[in-house]
Amino acid sequence: MSAITTTTVIRTAHRARKAKSRRPFLLALEIGVPILLLVAWWFGSENSTDPFFPPLREILLEFQRLWLFDHFASDILPSIGNFVVAYLIACLVGVVLGILLGLVKPLFWILDPIVQLVRSIPAVALLPIFVATMGFGNEVRVFAIALASLFPILISTVDGVRATEPLLLETARVYRLSNWETLRSVYIPASSPQIFSGALVSLQVAFIVMITSEMLGAARGIGAMTMLAQKSFDVTGMWAGILLLGILGYLANLVFTLVRRRALAWYLGSQRAASAD
Template sequence: MSRIIRQLLLIVALPAVLVAVWWYSTEDSQSFYVPPLRTILTTFGTLWTGERLATDVLPSVLRLAGGYLSAVVVGVALGVVIGSYRRVRAVLEPVLEFLRAVPPPVLVPVIMLFAGIGNGMKVVVILSGCVWPILLNTVEGVRAVDGVLSESARSYGITGAARLRHLVLPSAGPQIFAGLRQALSIGIILMVISEMFAASNGLGFDVVQFQRSFAIPEMWSGILLLGLLGFLLSVLFQLVESRALAWYRGLRRSRRSS
């Protein structure tokens, strides 16, 4: 119990210090563009409740979930295929490196031409950015599967779907989750950018509208909400990762103790 309490204190210590510094440094602020944190929090409490959660926050979260989960399916599936076959990797690697180097925000106008300005466009934008860290990390994870384990599986007749499920994916799991973590932060950024380009709702749309109408406390409250959303998604991801890779962490602890 004491270990859990210490971990919680370590987690909240720095945010608490930063909030305290922000509070006291802006307490007497007369700047129109940097209002006191007290004003921002008051605006936050009155603005992001009830109707706005349904009309702006929920659509943003659903777009992020759609794009991110699509990227997980596409990235892991293609990564397994490319990582498993050397010839496929040799043919596709130059193209993948070229596409990976193109910044996803640059593709937003192009995607708008083909997908319109609806939710589909925003999901595709998020997918186009999130898929690369997942794909490339999956490829490297599959390539790094232990040769001895691979030969043992072949000797025992473990092939096809059984080999994929019991050997390839577990062995590449730590690398895949590293890509999933990178993709999550990219997805949040692209969610906001896509909503700033062409949208009628969503957090990115709201922040831009507040800025254009000089509703500065409301703008800051939207930015604060985006930070909280990113933090909550990170905590949720850590819970999923710790459960999925429990065997891997246990193996590392046993190796340290020995």
């Protein structure tokens, strides 16, 4: 083994040990900061007499009563179901259509103006039209969420496919890979970092539209119950709904981050090695 190779191996091992030693600290920081904020909120609001900012103790009691028992099956599960189904539809359609638009230039020229036009209209602004034409059913909310969250991942996929390194494509041609093998082995891996970046934006948009769609005429769902509490001057119930939305948003982002780290382990590892060099 040459001296250069030995030095590279030692440096790589040192970076891996250093990163591993920092993980407990980062994990403790990630968990500790929210706990400290909750503790500060608890003691800061303990003697609050403001009707719009009740003590955290009362909010947690209302949270337990509402969301852990009474409305778990009737409101939380339908909201999560609509969110997951719509987001998966948006990801599937966005990736497939994005690959087609990225590879087939005539199709891109035809559909790109339509995509740019529709994506510039906020889905929230279209919700009243959807409700007026299709009613208040779950199908309308799923459609609205999927439509709103489609465009970030669609555009990211198109950009990722079109930005594929020409050297990779030339290598695929040298090895005489078929179109399907080139797509599976070159285009998708090369564009996957941008696809996941768009999917993260789509996740956030889907969560926002899920809440908004339930606030417009829906009888069930987390957004509907939170809006009902606000209209009924049930401030504690409103804060309990806001707290639940924050928890669900954090959990959704956590699950996405874990999936992204596992799917892009090769890419994240290469990025860390490049930055360390």
